[in-house]
Amino acid sequence: MLETRRVSVERNRLRFSAAHMATFLGRCEPLHGHNYDVMVDIEGELTEDSWVWDFGDLKKSVKAIIDELDHKFILQRNSTVLEIDEGKTNWKIRYGDSGYVLPKSDVVALPIDNTTAERLAEWLVGRLVAHYEEAGVRSFRKITVGIEESPGQTGWYSVEVRK
Numbered sequence: 001m002l003e004t005r006r007v008s009v010e011r012n013r014l015r016f017s018a019a020h021m022a023t024f025l026g027r028c029e030p031l032h033g034h035n036y037d038v039m040v041d042i043e044g045e046l047t048e049d050s051w052v053w054d055f056g057d058l059k060k061s062v063k064a065i066i067d068e069l070d071h072k073f074i075l076q077r078n079s080t081v082l083e084i085d086e087g088k089t090n091w092k093i094r095y096g097d098s099g100y101v102l103p104k105s106d107v108v109a110l111p112i113d114n115t116t117a118e119r120l121a122e123w124l125v126g127r128l129v130a131h132y133e134e135a136g137v138r139s140f141r142k143i144t145v146g147i148e149e150s151p152g153q154t155g156w157y158s159v160e161v162r163k
Contacts, residue, residue, distance in 0.1 A: 014062055014063060036066075040124075043142040053139065089103060118156070141162050144156060
C-alpha cells in the first residue's frame with residue numbers, strides 16, 4: 001500500500017504585494033495591485049526522521065522566492081496580447097493606445113503568458129521543484145500552490161513530482 005503524508009504552510013509571513021495587469025479575452029486590465037497570500041502543500045513519504053519536510057525550511061524556501069516579487073510590477077514576459085520591449089534600463093509595455101515605461105528595478109519579468117493567480121502558482125511550483133531537486137530532496141510526490149489575490153479568490157496549481 002502506498003502511503004502519503006502531507007504538510008502545509010500558508011499566509012502569515014507568506015505574503016507579497018505586487019502590481020500587474022492581466023489579460024482576458026484579448027483585453028488588458030488596468031494596472032492594479034494585490035496583497036497576495038501564498039499557500040503551499042507538499043505530499044510525500046516520511047523521511048528517516050519521520051518528517052515529510054521541515055515547516056521552517058519550507059517557509060524559508062517559499063519566502064525567499066516570493067520576496068523576489070514583493071513590491072514589484074509582475075510582467076507577463078510571454079504575453080500574446082501585450083507589446084513588450086526590453087530596454088537597457090526600462091521595460092516598455094503597450095496595449096492598444098495605452099503604454100507604460102517602467103524602470104527595470106521595479107519589474108520582475110516572468111516567463112509566463114499571463115499574470116493570473118493560476119500562472120503565478122504554476123511559476124512558484126516550478127521554482128520550488130527546481131530548488132528541492134537541486135538540494136537532492138526526493139521524498140516529495142506532489143506539490144500544490146495556491147495564490148490568493150484577495151479573500152475568497154485563489155488560483156491553484158499542482159504537479160506530481162514522482163509517483
